Amino acid sequence: MLSPSNRSIVKATAPVLAEHGYAIIQRFYERLFQEHPDLRNLFNMRHQERGEQQRALAGAVLAYASHIDDLPALASAVERITHKHASLNVAPEQYPVVGENLLAAIKEVLGDAATADILGAWGEAYGQLADILVQAEAKLYDEVAARPGGWRGWRDFVVRHRRQESDVITSFFLEPEDGGELADFLPGQYVSVVVEVPRLGLRQIRQYSLSNAPNGRYYRISVKREDEGVAHEAGYVSNLLHDHVKLGDIVRITPPFGAFHVDMSAATPVVLLSGGVGLTPLVSMMKAVLRNTDREVVFVHGARNGRVHAMKERLQASADTNRRLTSIVFYESPTDEDIPGYDYDHAGRVDLRRISASVLKPDADYYVCGPIPFMRAQVDALGALGIPAARIHYEVFGTDVFDA
Ligand SMILES: Cc1cc2nc3c(=O)[nH]c(=O)nc-3n(C[C@H](O)[C@H](O)[C@H](O)COP(=O)(O)OP(=O)(O)OC[C@H]3O[C@@H](n4cnc5c(N)ncnc54)[C@H](O)[C@@H]3O)c2cc1C
Ligand code: HEM
Numbered sequence: 001m002l003s004p005s006n007r008s009i010v011k012a013t014a015p016v017l018a019e020h021g022y023a024i025i026q027r028f029y030e031r032l033f034q035e036h037p038d039l040r041n042l043f044n045m046r047h048q049e050r051g052e053q054q055r056a057l058a059g060a061v062l063a064y065a066s067h068i069d070d071l072p073a074l075a076s077a078v079e080r081i082t083h084k085h086a087s088l089n090v091a092p093e094q095y096p097v098v099g100e101n102l103l104a105a106i107k108e109v110l111g112d113a114a115t116a117d118i119l120g121a122w123g124e125a126y127g128q129l130a131d132i133l134v135q136a137e138a139k140l141y142d143e144v145a146a147r148p149g150g151w152r153g154w155r156d157f158v159v160r161h162r163r164q165e166s167d168v169i170t171s172f173f174l175e176p177e178d179g180g181e182l183a184d185f186l187p188g189q190y191v192s193v194v195v196e197v198p199r200l201g202l203r204q205i206r207q208y209s210l211s212n213a214p215n216g217r218y219y220r221i222s223v224k225r226e227d228e229g230v231a232h233e234a235g236y237v238s239n240l241l242h243d244h245v246k247l248g249d250i251v252r253i254t255p256p257f258g259a260f261h262v263d264m265s266a267a268t269p270v271v272l273l274s275g276g277v278g279l280t281p282l283v284s285m286m287k288a289v290l291r292n293t294d295r296e297v298v299f300v301h302g303a304r305n306g307r308v309h310a311m312k313e314r315l316q317a318s319a320d321t322n323r324r325l326t327s328i329v330f331y332e333s334p335t336d337e338d339i340p341g342y343d344y345d346h347a348g349r350v351d352l353r354r355i356s357a358s359v360l361k362p363d364a365d366y367y368v369c370g371p372i373p374f375m376r377a378q379v380d381a382l383g384a385l386g387i388p389a390a391r392i393h394y395e396v397f398g399t400d401v402f403d404a
Contacts, residue, residue: 002121002128007068009121014065017122020109021058026051028105036097041203042088046236047398061102064129071132079259082136086144087192087257088205089153090137095130102126144255149181149216154194154252159245160218165310169277170242171211171222174251184214185256187264187288188281188367188395191219192254197236206237209369209395210256211280213287219253222310224277260395262289262367269296269361273378275350275370276303279310281395282369290322298359302330302350302374306338328355350374352381360385368394 002010017024029048033040047056060081067073103123107114145152157174164170176182190209197204208221225242226235245251262270262285270289272282279301289295299319303309309329319327330351331344338344352359359366366387368378375394382392 002068002124006121006124009118010065010068010125013118013121014062016110016113017065017106018062021062022051024102024105024109025058027108028057028102031105032098032101035101039094042090042205044206045200045202045204061126061129065125068125076259078132078136082133082140083257083259084207085133086137086140087190087207087254089254092134092138095134099123099126099130140257144183144257147183149183151183151255154254156250156252157219159247159249159251162245162247165222166312167307168227169222169224169308169310171220172241172245172251173218173220174253175218177250182216182218183255184216185210185219186258186261187213187284188261189256189258190281191221191256193221193237193241194252195237195240197240199236204237207397209258209281209284211283213284213291219256222277222280222283258395260367260369260393261285263365264288264292266365267293267295269298269364271298271300271359271361271364271366273300273350273352273359273366273368273370274302275374275378276308277310278368278370278374278395278397280369282367283311283315285367286318286325290318290325294324296324296326296361298326298328298361298364300328300330300350300352300355300359302332302370304332305335306331306343307335309343312343326358328358350378352378352385356385360387364391366392368392369397372396372398 029043033043060077063074063077064071103119103126106122107119110118141152144150156177158177159172160175161173162170163173188209190207192205192207194203194205196202208223210219211222212218212220223238223241226238228234258281260281270285272286274282282299286297286299289297299315301309301315306312309331315327319325328346329344330346330348331338332347332349334340334344334347340347346354366382368375368382370378375396379392379394383389
């Protein structure tokens with residue numbers, strides 16, 4: 001427990017740290033990577049280039065300081081962080097390394113204002129937060145390793161099939177190379193994939209949601225190729241997976257983790273709202289719920305047009321053959337090849353007001369995944385339609401802090 005005097009110091013100085021938060025975290029990462037260059041293999045170098053992880057870590061430490069009298073309020077943030085850390089194999093012995101560099105960065109940026117008392121208080125506060133995370137992560141590692149077919153750390157998988165799902169999305173079907181059992185997962189969870197990135201001379205890790213329902217034999221991930229844009233270069237890992245990972249190749253992954261998953265014990269309807277590649281965890285949920293429960297499922301999907309509409313035929317076939325599944329498709333810019341009423345139901349972006357009769361189900365849970373603007377629009381629309389926040393669940397495909 002934090003001593004009362006240190007608690008007061010942390011609360012009193014949190015606004016000063018917030019003011020300099022970005023500079024502190026930037027300096028922290030510079031120091032961390034200078035002293036421990038190997039950690040560049042663990043962190044997402046694109047986030048570093050774009051400053052995203054800086055915001056996430058600074059935000060978490062400051063959120064902790066401002067909730068120091070009410071730590072249970074941080075439970076869902078802690079859950080998300082611990083699942084992400086566990087998926088990345090973050091180890092307890094790395095916490096002091098991060099703590100030392102964080103304190104040194106605070107000292108450097110604040111200069112004389114960072115007195116010994118202030119640094120001592122923040123050191124103790126960091127230690128308390130680290131303890132919470134380390135304990136929660138140890139529990140997760142143990143639980144996942146103890147499951148039948150579970151494991152700890154990296155495991156080699158063989159690519160048994162590759163399937164092009166659209167112009168930009170390819171699925172990889174992965175079976176354990178050791179031929180051993182394969183753990184089930186909660187529909188909505190993800191795995192981490194590690195690859196060598198020659199352009200960086202580093203390994204890089206990315207998360208991919210499992211896009212099939214648990215089946216004891218294989219995992220499926222479905223990866224969107226992140227092309228270069230007008231002002232930016234192509235994504236490191238997704239392009240390597242698309243261009244270089246062939247049938248029979250080995251892919252190393254960590255066990256499934258993630259706090260975004262459907263509650264398989266509930267009996268109420270499930271409404272899935274996906275934009276683009278955000279459909280992956282929701283397809284897993286849809287399959288698992290239809291297969292293992294009697295619940296009704298509404299699957300709403302938004303895509304630019306038919307060319308980038310992944311898994312279209314199979315999703316249509318599921319809706320045609322399963323009366324518990326309602327599928328509603330929006331195309332933002334349909335092409336001449338896209339037939340209204342067959343390929344898609346509505347032109348334009350997903351607009352829940354146009355389909356409120358189909359999506360407003362008593363006691364339904366809503367699962368949202370897609371680009372940030374898509375999610376913001378859907379979460380706002382659900383709120384405006386009177387859906388309580390506790391019934392709305394979402395996954396962000398990045399570290400961007402999405403404040404619903
Ligand atoms: C929980 C979770 C689940 C996920 N599930 C999936 C999934 O099922 N399928 C899937 O495809 N992805 C998924 N992702 C996203 C995935 O982890 C990767 O982030 C994605 O594949 C991009 O990685 P990359 O290395 O190819 O791109 P990065 O190199 O990380 O680049 C990211 C993006 O930034 C762009 N970029 C490059 N330079 C700049 C710049 N200067 N300014 C702005 N943008 C720039 C790139 O083109 C790319 O679009 C998930 C992420 C999370 C966190
Ligand atoms: C108290 C200490 C820590 C806090 C508060 C913290 C907080 C966070 C947060 C908020 C995220 C973003 C989660 C998301 O995806 O939403 C994150 C991701 C991450 N954390 Fe931590 N973290 C801590 C310690 C560590 C340690 C010790 C390591 C290992 C050296 C580590 C490595 C990572 C990595 C690699 C990511 C993935 C994001 C990226 O690479 O850009 N963290 N952490």
